[in-house]
Amino acid sequence: MKIGILGGGQLGRMMFQETIGLDLDIHFLDRSRHFPVGKIAQHFFEGDFTNYDDVLQFGLDKDVITIEIERVNVDALEELEQQGKIVHPSPKALRIIQDKGLQKEFYTKNNLPTSDYTIYENAEAVVKAVKAGELSIPFVQKARKDGYDGKGVFVVKHENDLTHLLNGPCLVEELVEIEKELAVIACRNTKNEIVTYDVVEMVFDPEANLVKFLFAPAEISSDIELQCKILAKTLIEKFEISGLLAVEFFLTKAGQVLINEVAPRPHNSGHHTIDASVCSQFENHIRGVAGFPLGNTELYKKGAMVNILGEEGFTGNAKYLGLEDILSLSNVHVHMYGKEITKPKRKMGHINVLGQDRQEIEDKIDKINQFFKVIA
Numbered sequence: 001m002k003i004g005i006l007g008g009g010q011l012g013r014m015m016f017q018e019t020i021g022l023d024l025d026i027h028f029l030d031r032s033r034h035f036p037v038g039k040i041a042q043h044f045f046e047g048d049f050t051n052y053d054d055v056l057q058f059g060l061d062k063d064v065i066t067i068e069i070e071r072v073n074v075d076a077l078e079e080l081e082q083q084g085k086i087v088h089p090s091p092k093a094l095r096i097i098q099d100k101g102l103q104k105e106f107y108t109k110n111n112l113p114t115s116d117y118t119i120y121e122n123a124e125a126v127v128k129a130v131k132a133g134e135l136s137i138p139f140v141q142k143a144r145k146d147g148y149d150g151k152g153v154f155v156v157k158h159e160n161d162l163t164h165l166l167n168g169p170c171l172v173e174e175l176v177e178i179e180k181e182l183a184v185i186a187c188r189n190t191k192n193e194i195v196t197y198d199v200v201e202m203v204f205d206p207e208a209n210l211v212k213f214l215f216a217p218a219e220i221s222s223d224i225e226l227q228c229k230i231l232a233k234t235l236i237e238k239f240e241i242s243g244l245l246a247v248e249f250f251l252t253k254a255g256q257v258l259i260n261e262v263a264p265r266p267h268n269s270g271h272h273t274i275d276a277s278v279c280s281q282f283e284n285h286i287r288g289v290a291g292f293p294l295g296n297t298e299l300y301k302k303g304a305m306v307n308i309l310g311e312e313g314f315t316g317n318a319k320y321l322g323l324e325d326i327l328s329l330s331n332v333h334v335h336m337y338g339k340e341i342t343k344p345k346r347k348m349g350h351i352n353v354l355g356q357d358r359q360e361i362e363d364k365i366d367k368i369n370q371f372f373k374v375i376a
Contacts, residue, residue, distance in 0.1 A: 001025065001290060004059055006049040007068035008037035010337035010347065011266045011282075015068065016041050018274065018282035024290070029058045036337045052076045059085055066243060066289045067265055070098050071146060088242040088289040089264035096239070097264055101144045101171050107259055110238055112231065114259045115250065117173045119144075123165035126172060130162065138175040141166055176258065182218055182249040183269035186232040187284040190242050190291040195284070196229045197277065197297045200269050202248075211268050213306045213365055215358065216276060216299060220251065227257045235262060243288040244281060246270065268307070268350075275333045275352040276303035301354050304361045306368050308349040310342035316376030318342040325371040329364055331355060341376075348374045 001024065005012050008030030016026060016037060027043040038044045047054035049069070055076035059065045064086045065077065078091040089097070096102045107114040118135070120126050129135035137159060143152035143166050154166050155175065181202045188194045201218035202211050218225070228249055236245040239262075246267030248260040270281035279287075279295025287294055310318075318339060326332055336349035351368055355361040 002027065002061065002063045003286070003290065004029065004062035004065045005068055006030075006055065006058075006065070006072045008032075008035040008041075008044060009068060010036045010339075010349075011068040012037040013040065013337060014271075014274065014280075014335070015266060015282045015286060018280050019286045022283075022286070024286065026286075027058075027062065029054065034340060036339060039338050049073065056080065059087075064088065064289055066285070067094075069265065070094065070263065074098070086289075089245075090240060093239040093241055093264060097262060099144050100142050100147065100261060101169065103261060104171060106238075112234070112259055113257060115173045115176050117171050119169075119171045121169055123167055123170070126165055126170065127162050129172075130159075135172060137161075140173045140175055142171050142173065144169040144171060176250050177253045178250050179253045179255075180218065180220070180251045181260075182220065182224075182228055182251055182257075183214075183246060183267070184228045184232040184249070185244055185246045185267060185270045185273075185281050186229075186236040187244050187281070187288050187294055187297075188236045188242055189288045189294055192237075193294055194233050194236060195294045195297050196232055197270060197273060197281065198299055199225050199228045200272070202269060211305075211307055213304055214269055214272065215304050215361070216272050216302065219358070224251060224255075224257060231257065231259060235259070239264070242291075244270075244285040268305075271335070271350050272303045272305040272352050273297075274335065276300055276354055302357065302361060303355070304353045304365060306351045306353065306365055307347060308336070308351060308372065308374060310344050310346040310348055310374050312344045314374075314376040315343040316341065318348060319375050321373040321375060322371035326351065326368055329367060332364060332368070342374050 003026045005028050008028045013036040028037045029045050029047050049072045052073050055073045059080040066088050074091045077087050081087045101119045104117045138157045141154045185197045198217040200214045200216040202214045232247045246263045250258045266281050273280040278298050284295050331354040333352040353361050353364045
C-alpha cells in the first residue's frame with residue numbers, strides 16, 4: 001500500500017516516526033526537504049500542497065492520500081477521488097472543516113451544541129453591526145479560513161479593539177464564560193470501527209493563544225467525559241471521516257459542553273499519546289486511513305504535554321538550553337521537531353510528562369519551564 005501525506009511539518013514527522021515499525025510505503029509532499037519530515041523520510045517530494053497540479057501529480061500513483069494540515073488543495077483531492085484514489089478525510093468533509101463558518105453551520109444543521117455565532121463578510125460589516133446595536137462587545141472574531149495555532153482568532157474586549165479586527169470573511173462568536181477547555185480525539189477506520197482517547201484539559205498561553213500544556217485525563221465528572229466522547233463519535237460519523245478527528249470543546253461555567261472546532265488529523269491535544277497511551281494518535285491515524293484495525297487508546301498513567309516555543313528575543317539557528325537538566329527527570333520524554341530556525345512563540349517541540357498524580361506532573365512541568373529554553 002502506497003500512502004501519500006500532504007504536509008511535511010512536525011505532525012507528518014511524528015506520523016512517520018510512529019509507524020516505522022509497520023514498514024509502510026509512506027510518501028510526503030511539502031515545499032522543502034528542510035522541513036521536519038524531509039530530514040528523516042526517504043520519500044519526500046518538494047511541491048506545494050495548496051497547488052492543484054502539485055497535489056494531483058503527487059497523488060496519481062498513491063493508493064491512499066491523507067493530510068497533516070487542512071490547508072490543502074481540495075479540488076485536486078476531488079479529482080483524485082474521482083479517479084479512484086482513496087482520500088481521507090474526504091474532500092467533502094475537508095471543504096466544511098477548512099471554513100469555520102461552514103463548520104458552525106454544520107453543527108447547527110445537525111443539532112450539535114456550539115456557541116452562538118454570526119457570519120460577516122468583512123471587518124467593516126462587524127463594526128457596522130456594533131454601531132447599529134446588533135452586536136455587543138465582548139465577542140470573539142475568527143477568520144473563516146486559514147486560521148491555525150492561535151492565528152486567525154481575535155478577542156474583542158473593548159471598543160478600541162475594533163480598529164484591530166481581522167480582515168476578510170469571518171464569524172463572530174459570543175465570548176463564552178469558560179470553566180475549562182477540553183478536547184477529545186476520535187479515530188475511525190473504513191469498517192466504521194471507532195475509538196476515542198481520554199478527554200484532555202488544555203491550558204493556553206493568553207498572549208500567543210497556543211496550548212501551553214495539557215493534562216490527561218481531564219479532571220471532570222464522568223457525565224462531562226461521556227458527553228464529550230459521544231459528541232466526538234457523533235461528529236466523526238457525521239463527517240464520514242476515516243483517520244483522526246480532534247474535537248475541541250468549551251466547558252462553560254454553567255456546566256454546558258459546547259463544540260468549539262475540529263481538526264481531521266493528528267492534533268496538539270494528542271501529542272502526549274506517544275508516551276502515555278498504548279497506541280499513539282499518529283499510528284491510529286495511519287491505521288484508520290489504511291483500513292487497519294485500530295489500536296488501544298488506553299492511558300498507561302496520568303500525563304501531560306508541554307509545548308516548547310521559541311523564546312522571546314531570539315530568531316536564528318535553534319539552540320537548546322537545559323536539555324541535560326530535563327533528561328535527568330524520570331518519566332519525561334523530549335520530542336523536538338528538527339526545525340532549524342527558531343523565532344518567538346514558534347512551536348519547536350513538545351515534552352511529555354508522566355506521573356502518578358497531577359501534583360507530581362505539575363512539579364515536573366515547573367522544572368521544564370525553568371530550565372529548558374530554545375534560543376538562537
